[in-house]
Amino acid sequence: MQKLLVEGGKRLEGTVRIGGAKNSAVALLPAAILADSPVTIEGLPKISDLQILGDLLEEIGGTVKKEGQTIEIDPSEMISMPLPNGKVKKLRASYYFMGAMLGRFKKAVIGLPGGCHLGPRPIDQHIKGFEALGAQVTNEQGAIYLRAEELRGARIYLDVVSVGATINIMLAAVRAKGKTVIENAAKEPEIIDVATLLTSMGAKIKGAGTDVIRIEGVDQLSGCNHTIIPDRIEAGTYTILAAALGDGILIDNVIPQHLESLLAKLREMGVTVEESDEQLFIKTSEKLKSVDIKTLVHPGFPTDLQQPFTSLLTKAYGTGVVTDTIYQARFKHIDELRRMNAHIKVEGGAAIVAGPSLLQGAKVKATDLRAGAALVIAGLMAKGITEVTGIEHIERGYEDLVEKLTNLGATIWHEKMTEEEVEQFQNS
């Protein structure tokens, strides 16, 4: 097992290029199941979640060829093999095998998904959607069994705005008979990206990116070529880092409109933010002003940037209140930031950050993906060396993290954990 060592206190500058969007990629790969010929997806990020999804596609009979950041998935020989255990539990997005396999085979057995532990993450809205389309859904020993004689289009109102449920229902509905309307749909850019791929495959989808999506089912979907959108959360993470320590950092391959809620907050704090078509230029200010943030569904402030943003707030003057309305318990990074001398308390579902604090290097543990990003940012801001364990979480969503940060002038490296450290880590 490896840990990350981060030496803090340096100002950073240069250019960082953003990879393809994790939360698109993890849906685009399962979407290929719906086609009858090879689907090619370009611009994939180098992250561990995609390796697992590639393995799962092979387990059900797909032929997967990877070359650089391009993947070709030939789904023609796939069968509806049950995936009740094993790799499906290692990530969240394995739930997209439910919608895609139901759409193609009218049956599937998929274990309940894993992913970041952020408090309860039910999938009742996914199931409500599948049932409305005519599927029988049962939960047997931790696996979801789905079966339908035929899928029929339906009007589905989501009780909770859910990215996963919106995409999953879309995946099944493109192969249902007749018209499906998803109301109160999520509007995240990744939903548009998945709809774009499905449309290139021959699906008929209108309204992706709005809260009403209309789908006219088709009998057949074919292979196509698709280029993935840039990762707004990776871009947002480097933007936050640049706001904390940037002497002028250019974020390349980003769609600035995807990050408007973050950029508005950074401007309020006094950060220099310049936008162009596919780039952002970010420069910190000597005296950052505290702000409050409240995470909301898109286009509100993204929950996935809440944790990295909390690290930035420790440097700002004043009190900042962080409220996460999507995951009320997404605060596991706070205890670790406190070890680094951050003055933060969690009260009534909000984290209250009193700044500025001079962060000190410490031994900390990444409990989830974005907590890991928050701790790396804090480590780069801190005096001394920070050791971050739990880096397999970070590898789920950040490609080439060490290389990208080193290019910006950071001192960060991997080290093998000793046996004693591994034991301590496993028991903590």
Ligand SMILES: CC(=O)N[C@H]1[C@@H](OP(=O)(O)OP(=O)(O)OC[C@H]2O[C@@H](n3ccc(=O)[nH]c3=O)[C@H](O)[C@@H]2O)O[C@H](CO)[C@@H](O)[C@@H]1O
């Ligand atoms: C792989 C992927 O794309 N992950 C993202 C996706 O997760 P995921 O798709 O799991 O998140 P959702 O948008 O579904 O969840 C939003 C909220 O709805 C609740 N909910 C969701 C589904 C459901 O059936 N019932 C229910 O109550 C969840 O507990 C949560 O409070 O969107 C989240 C919210 O932007 C992001 O943090 C994750 O990075």
Ligand SMILES: C=C(OP(=O)(O)O)C(=O)O
């Ligand atoms: C919560 C996240 O991922 P997942 O839904 O894959 O666990 C995330 O990307 O921040």
